[in-house]
Amino acid sequence: MHKLLTATEAVARYVEPGAVVGMGGQNINRCPMALVHEVIRQEIGQLTVVGCNLSLPLDMLVACGLVARTEQGTGNLERYGTLFAWRRAVERGEVSVGDHSHLAMATRFAAGALGLPYLPTRSLLGTDLLEDLVTAGVAVEAVDPWSNRPLVLLKAMTPDVALIHANRVDVSGNVVIEGVTSHEVDMVRAARVTIVSAEEVLPAGSFADRPEQVTIPEAYVTAVVAQPFGAFPTSVYRAYDFAEPEVKEYQALGRAGDDELQAWIAANLGDSFEDHLKIRDASGAMREALVAQMGRLV
Amino acid sequence: MHKLLTATEAVARYVEPGAVVGMGGQNINRCPMALVHEVIRQEIGQLTVVGCNLSLPLDMLVACGLVARTEQGTGNLERYGTLFAWRRAVERGEVSVGDHSHLAMATRFAAGALGLPYLPTRSLLGTDLLEDLVTAGVAVEAVDPWSNRPLVLLKAMTPDVALIHANRVDVSGNVVIEGVTSHEVDMVRAARVTIVSAEEVLPAGSFADRPEQVTIPEAYVTAVVAQPFGAFPTSVYRAYDFAEPEVKEYQALGRAGDDELQAWIAANLGDSFEDHLKIRDASGAMREALVAQMGRLV
């Protein structure tokens, strides 16, 4: 089945207001920027955004007032600082938060991926993190019946829609990701619907001679979107490095305030992601440099 | 760290009498024949053999009187029939059996692979299979605290030593498997020790330009053994097809009786796996044909 849509079509069809959105990417790598820009353009709000590390795309959604809740392991950009819009919205009580460890989030996605109501973990024990998750109704303290030692049961996380960006996908939805996959494979397998944007969309069967190398099989993919540089300004392993000046510019605005962020987003979003890329990098020289930079690293 | 040993050294060092042996391969594919031959040569007995589908290598071990117990999903060779030595030994009460579904075994290995005492499953419910596993102390009936629906907790399976055969491995122990991996990845991750034999052993870092394609990372591998055709007469995907006449010959003997099997094994085992290959295929023509046959399929 041919699953190729435009970002506009895919997001309009599959991302609903109030949805639980599984966010792909981590920090400055392979964030689904093109898809998230489209959510912003279509102003789809009241979202619950879930992931392991949430970074740039979440902060943009929060800055645009589209997020009601997040469930995650971390919200930050590591060396480039906190997520300022998210932090402010959380501190003001506008965005509620479910804090997890990264293994706890990965475990919740794995439960969903396996069709199980929960999976156990030996993380979280003894901490306030656990107490809060129990209060939120997503963790239960239990006992291993064999050893009688305590452990924690974590409720399956099954997003309504997962958004990821990949190196390559065929039109049937077979996805190839290079570099680490963070939490994405299990998140996609757990989600009801998945939209994959990719640097390259290839004909059906393009990976059929090496099926071991398919990271996510078509069984889990609903829609496919072609978008070169679709993770910009974050990186795609072996394709292009992340754009540090862009991240720093965003963070400087984030530090300044929500108005500054909103103004920047409004001025730079454009009518399409291609349009956005032209606004930020009219000549293409920045993208060329990021490709060259990655080339020196791999 | 350099992990290359001979099969003789690796088996002598890491397979102890009475060990729980995690058996790689499935049916007629990628069974660790060279390693199992070595266990037979060294007459290491009282083994508990665990896997999902157990086939030819288990039956040979049983025929040689080296197996006390099996835990598995199936014991057979599909189209080529039952495992006759195993079946007879089980029926005589000489080998005890823990019956699982394949997902139940895979779940037990996954628990071990994740450092968890158990994982839940929604399989097994309502069946005699479950009752027997509860009696054996490896399954517990439980209730999902969110829905109050029944499910089953399955105790982690952590083999003392896992034996697998792979397409390629580097001397550090990074393993590349082509085709399906059955239960092997989680079994290896759960095992205390793993011996990998492979068609090709490559220098350290041979896969470092494509780490996504490493099926099992060196962190889990204890010893590496070089053995071309080490899965013969079973197949290695993209390398060689299985040898149907060999499987049929073994099964005909198996059907005939234990004495016939033992005589055949004694006559064919040789002093090394290379020796065995020469006994079965002096000219190498059979192996050449199996390579050609696989070439036409991939």
Added chain:
Amino acid sequence: MSSAVDGPVRGGDAAALPRELLVVEGARQIRDGDLVIVGTGLPLLAATLAQKTHAPEAKLVIESGVMFPKVVPTPVSVVDPRLMHGASRHGSLFEALGGLVQRGLVRTGFLGGAQVDEYANINSTWVPRPDGSQVRLPGSGGANDIASHCEQVVILTNHEKRRFPARCDYITSPGFLGGPGERAKAGLGRLRVKVVTDLCVMEAEDSALVVTALMPGATAEAVLSNTGFIPKFRESLDIVALPDPEEIRLLREEIDPACVYFPERTRP
């Protein structure tokens, strides 16, 4: 193994063998777009036939970890390279049986078994000999998982009395367990079962198996005398439609040209 209807069955231009009809009727249980989990043997032939006829978008899942292969004739094992060809992914048992089957994405599963009882429970673990000793069988494999999680289970089998006891000697894979409501009580989801034999089609949904159709030339009496329990018959019994010539051609020329699963068929 005896078959109550031995000779060829005339279907369109071709004379369909009884086991060919089994495969064709099996294929009809697959809806276009279904994910179908099969092993080898007649179920795989049925699923491949469905793909080549009314269900081109039906996709195969193989428990060993193969997803959506393009089958090369004729695989004899779930890890046969002929069953790995051209796949969407080569993964693991845990991915196939956990990530797809238990996850609820595989609608239809094909199963076999030494015994299928009145409530469609399956035994593939052991059966008693007349002297009371046990015959050890291969065991569950993925069967228990498929019967636990698929919406629809299809069983293709010869119709023999010993295969259809009132109650399995051992329940390996759950049908409706002890009767209506028991599946839900055990924590299992809804299921439809269709048993296709060389004599008839039997169906069940939270119930005992009911004969709903007869194979061409078969009689209710033959069904009764070859079944270890007394099945109900639906009031309006269908007759299973004969294969059309194209189905027979596909089976013989494309799907199992070497007669691996049809030793009784000699190629012209």
Added chain:
Amino acid sequence: MSSAVDGPVRGGDAAALPRELLVVEGARQIRDGDLVIVGTGLPLLAATLAQKTHAPEAKLVIESGVMFPKVVPTPVSVVDPRLMHGASRHGSLFEALGGLVQRGLVRTGFLGGAQVDEYANINSTWVPRPDGSQVRLPGSGGANDIASHCEQVVILTNHEKRRFPARCDYITSPGFLGGPGERAKAGLGRLRVKVVTDLCVMEAEDSALVVTALMPGATAEAVLSNTGFIPKFRESLDIVALPDPEEIRLLREEIDPACVYFPERTRP
């Protein structure tokens, strides 16, 4: 951020900066052959230094799924391509934190945090402002998992009073919780903690943190006045050994040549 020891510390031929000494002392906590889980920043520099000196067989695990990379200077994120280079495997968070850390194969983990309390518990979730409102921090990430499952946790941090409260405002990652025995009671395994600051080294094992060594030039008084609880001092206090010139050279020329994590250092 204030540092109680500001100037360069003379070590062999080179004048080591206080934060360089932190990194060197951090590196010393790694045993050859250890699996070590690190994020970015000083811990990664420490682990890389260990590999280049006394622990060539120490292997890095990165929570994002990178196993055993050959670090290219200077990664700023756990998914930085500079941290994926030449790895044994690119996998998933679940593989790294479940399959290695929870599985018990990673001996040593490096952690940071806004607060580290007397019992070595860590807070990286939120801290109170003077007005009582909350400052939202990044959250646990893999820290809780590392503190739950590794044998040894190493914390490299500036020594500031607000960073070392008697009790964390929120326990994100477990040290020894409320005191001796509580970790085992909660179901957690054994742990050794080593906190390395610009003033001292503190250690704990099912106990409160005890000062076991001072940084060169630092005093017990400075430690006391910059700590929010009153730590015990071991009777025989060590002085942390100065880096040797080769360590400083490695740090400056090979490990962080662009001064990404040493803005205070200007290259000659």
